[in-house]
Amino acid sequence: MQAAHLASHRFGYSQPHLQTLANDPRSWVLAQFERPAAFDTEGLVDSAKAWQISRDVVQAALNPSTPPSTNPSQDPLGPMTPARQVLRQTNLHGLGKRWQHMTQTTTPVAERWVQFWANHFCVAATKGTTLALVWPHEYEAIRPHAWGSYKALLRAAIVHPAMLLYLDNAQSIGPQSMAGRRRDRGLNENLARELLELHTLGVKSGYSQDDVTQTAKLLTGWTVGPNTAGVARFMDNLHQPGKKTILGNTYPEGPQALDLLLTDLARHPACADFMASKLCRHFVTDAPPAALVQAVAAEFRRTDGDLKAVVVALFSHDLAWQEDLPPKFKRPEECLISAHRLMQKKVINVENSAYWVQTMGQAMARAPSPQGWPDLSADWLSPDAVIKRIQWAERYGELYGKDIDARDLMQQAFGPHLTTSTAQTIARAESGAQALAFALASPELMRR
Secondary structure, three states, X not given: OHHHHHHHHHHOOOOOOHHHHOOOHHHHHHHOOOOOOOOOOOOOOOHHHHHHHHHHHHHHHHOOOOOOOXXXXXXXXXXXXXXXXXXXHHHHHHHHHHHHHHHHOOOHHHHHHHHHHHHHOOOOOOXXXXXXXXXXXXXXXXXXXOOOEHHHHHHHHHOOHHHHHHOOHHHOOOOOOOOOOOOOXXXXXXXXXXXXXXXXXXXXXXXXXXXXXXXXHHHOOEEOOHHHOOOOEEOHHHOOOOOEEEOOEEEOOOOHHHHHHHHHHHHOHHHHHHHHHXXXXXXXXXXXXXXXXXXXXXXXXXXXXXXXXHHHHHHXXXXXXXXXXXXXXXOHHHHHXXXXXXXXXXXXXXXXXXXXXXXXXXXXXXXXXXXXXXXXXXXXXXXXXXXXXXXXXXHHHHHHHHHOOHHHHHHHHHHHXXXXXXXXXXXXXXXXXXXXXXXXXXXHHHEO
C-alpha cells in the first residue's frame, strides 16, 4: 500500500479510498496524462472580455461620481460599484469552476501538473489591468498546452494578455520605434527579465544584463490594450527595429523573432536543468535526489521538451517513489482541495472558502510576486500558519462533522499509513465535529 499512498497523497490531491489504487499505482498515475479529465469552460469569460471587465473597474475607480452600491469600508478593494460587482462575480465563477474540477476530477495528478505550470508562469490580480485575467490565463494558456511541448506552453503563457499586462510588456516601447520617437515612454524589461530568470533558464544560468535588455527590445510590439480590443497582438509601430543578440544568438526584427528566441531558450541546457529541478521539488520532496533531477533533465533535452515524455521520466523513476523522503507541507489551497476530495463534498460557498484559504496565507489569484507561490515547506510553516489551519479545520468540523465519520474517512484514505497517534486523537473526540477537525488538522492531511 506504500505506492498507493504516494500516488494518492504525494502526487495527487488525496483519494478517498486508498484501496482502489493498490493494484497498480504507477499505471494509475501515468494513465492520467493520456486522457486528462476535460475542464468545463462553459460560462467562463475569455481574456478579451476579462480585459474589458478589468478596465471598467479601473475607470470606475478613477471616476468619483460613480455611486457605490455598498459602504466602501465593507469592501477592502474599494466601493462596490457595478463594475466591481461584475468583477467579483466573474472571478468567483472562475475560481468556483477551478475548484469544482480540482475536487471532482478523476485525474488529480494530471491536475496537479496543470497547477504546477500555472504557478510557474504566474500572473496575479495585483494591478488594475489584470484584475479579471488570472483564471483566463490558466484555462486559455496553461491547460490547453500542458501536455504538448514546453516551447508551445512557454509561448502561450508569455503572449497572453494576462502576462503582457502583468509584467508590463504591453506598455514597453522600442526607443527607436515609430511610437518611441513620438512618445515620452520607453523600454520595460520586466517580462524579459522574468522570461530568462523565472520561466526558462534560472537566475544562475549565465545571462547578462545586456541579454535582458536585448530580450526586452525583441519583445517590444507584443501588446494588448484599447487598440487591440483586449487581444494580444504584435504592433510594428511599437517594435524596436534592428537585430538583437541574446546569449550569443542573433535575431531579426519583427514578430518572427519571438518564436526563434523561445525555441532557443527551451533548448538551452540550463532550461532542462531548471525545469527538472522545479518539477522534482514540487512533486517529490523539497530536496529531491540528484539522480532523479538529472534523469528528468536528460529526457527534457532528449525529447526537445516533450512534456508527456517528461511526465514518464518523472513518474516512472524509482526515486520519485522512494518511501523515506521528507514529505512536503501543503499550501492552504491544497489542504482545502484534499479535504473536499476526502469528504467527497463540493465547494459550495466559494467566497467563504477563498476567505479561509486567504486566512491561512494564500490569497487566491494574488500571488506575492512573479515567482508564484513558494514551493518549499519552510515557506508555509510558522506558528501563526499552524494556528490558522487549526481554526479552518475547526470550522470545517462544525460544517461537515455531523454527517461524516472521521475515523472511517481517515482509515479509508490512509489505511496502514494512518498513525496511531492520529487515530487515537480522532477516536477520543467528544463529537463528530471535533473528530473531523482533528482529522483535517492532522499531519496526514497537512503534508504530502
